[in-house]
Amino acid sequence: METWDAVRARRNIRTYRPEPLETAHLERILEAGRRAPSSRNEQRWDFVAVTDRERLAALSRVWRGAAHIANAAAAIALVVSDEPDRHMWGSIQYDLGQTAMLMMVTAADLGIGAGHAHVEDKELIREILDLPAGRTCTHMIGLGVPGDRPLRPIENPARRPFNEVVHRERW
Amino acid sequence: METWDAVRARRNIRTYRPEPLETAHLERILEAGRRAPSSRNEQRWDFVAVTDRERLAALSRVWRGAAHIANAAAAIALVVSDEPDRHMWGSIQYDLGQTAMLMMVTAADLGIGAGHAHVEDKELIREILDLPAGRTCTHMIGLGVPGDRPLRPIENPARRPFNEVVHRERW
Numbered sequence: 001m002e003t004w005d006a007v008r009a010r011r012n013i014r015t016y017r018p019e020p021l022e023t024a025h026l027e028r029i030l031e032a033g034r035r036a037p038s039s040r041n042e043q044r045w046d047f048v049a050v051t052d053r054e055r056l057a058a059l060s061r062v063w064r065g066a067a068h069i070a071n072a073a074a075a076i077a078l079v080v081s082d083e084p085d086r087h088m089w090g091s092i093q094y095d096l097g098q099t100a101m102l103m104m105v106t107a108a109d110l111g112i113g114a115g116h117a118h119v120e121d122k123e124l125i126r127e128i129l130d131l132p133a134g135r136t137c138t139h140m141i142g143l144g145v146p147g148d149r150p151l152r153p154i155e156n157p158a159r160r161p162f163n164e165v166v167h168r169e170r171w
Numbered sequence: 172m173e174t175w176d177a178v179r180a181r182r183n184i185r186t187y188r189p190e191p192l193e194t195a196h197l198e199r200i201l202e203a204g205r206r207a208p209s210s211r212n213e214q215r216w217d218f219v220a221v222t223d224r225e226r227l228a229a230l231s232r233v234w235r236g237a238a239h240i241a242n243a244a245a246a247i248a249l250v251v252s253d254e255p256d257r258h259m260w261g262s263i264q265y266d267l268g269q270t271a272m273l274m275m276v277t278a279a280d281l282g283i284g285a286g287h288a289h290v291e292d293k294e295l296i297r298e299i300l301d302l303p304a305g306r307t308c309t310h311m312i313g314l315g316v317p318g319d320r321p322l323r324p325i326e327n328p329a330r331r332p333f334n335e336v337v338h339r340e341r342w
Binding site: 001045086089106 | 172173174175176177178179181183199201202203204205206207208210212214216217218219220221222223226250255256257260261262263264265266267268269270271272273275276277279280287289299300301302303306309310325328329330331333336337338339340341342
């Protein structure tokens with residue numbers, strides 16, 4: 001798909017068709033994430049790719065808004081160091097947002113929908129994914145072929161108006 | 172450009188050719204950022220698009236690593252609320268990373284290079300961009316046609332190995 005179409009077609013997908021992802025597609029999405037830029041190229045992230053149905057069901061219980069993970073074809077858990085300093089934490093999270101978005105655009109290009117889930121119960125996800133001390137998971141991305149309608153460029157997304165968001169030369 | 176080519180061609184560009192960006196290209200990059208997803212669709216960001224040469228030169232002085240902004244065809248300053256809470260700050264920064272990456276992939280698709288600059292001197296950028304109280308700018312993105320070689324898909328990016336970053340089913 002043309003990049004500009006993928007950028008405009010990407011939307012938050014939380015219902016999925018039951019079939020698994022093609023292995024090559026999941027690998028490409030993970031590879032896109034690996035390629036993301038980061039502060040000093042430090043790549044302060046690890047990805048746990050989950051396709052096992054029981055484990056996906058377990059992951060869906062880490063937050064009330066994570067139910068869609070149970071029905072996803074796959075989920076990618078984004079794992080980082082549990083950094084206490086606000087500034088450092090913000091820097092890690094900025095980079096994590098970059099890698100998540102590269103994965104999501106790459107998914108959209110393949111016709112695969114992606115839907116974020118926040119992680120509320122950090123101890124539960126630590127158990128499910130066997131995370132070592134000092135690491136935490138703040139976000140998961142559910143993946144699957146959209147259960148409703150295919151991804152198509154959206155003309156008018158539900159966003160703040162362009163001229164409100166964009167300032168020229170100064171605030 | 173095909174999405175997968177744009178994802179693989181994107182790299183950090185800090186030297187730019189002198190010509191300005193086409194207006195339609197800058198607008199498209201900003202529109203990509205506007206479309207980014209965010210926590211509860213709160214869109215906790217504003218973008219200041221700068222093309223004035225004197226202002227770009229001023230912006231290049233907000234950090235020792237921001238010199239490339241002086242020679243960029245344009246810069247986009249990412250403005251957010253200066254949130255003191257670590258958790259909220261991390262959430263804002265994650266979303267900001269998502270919007271930055273959508274802009275950068277969209278730029279790469281147009282053959283336009285993008286290079287991050289961190290913002291160290293928050294008071295200086297407040298003056299330059301006339302930011303209101305309570306807002307801050309943490310990142311700028313320099314934009315321009317690459318001064319060295321065009322953007323082409325990179326076979327082996329300088330990143331941690333795939334099998335180190337990617338875990339299967341559990342850590």
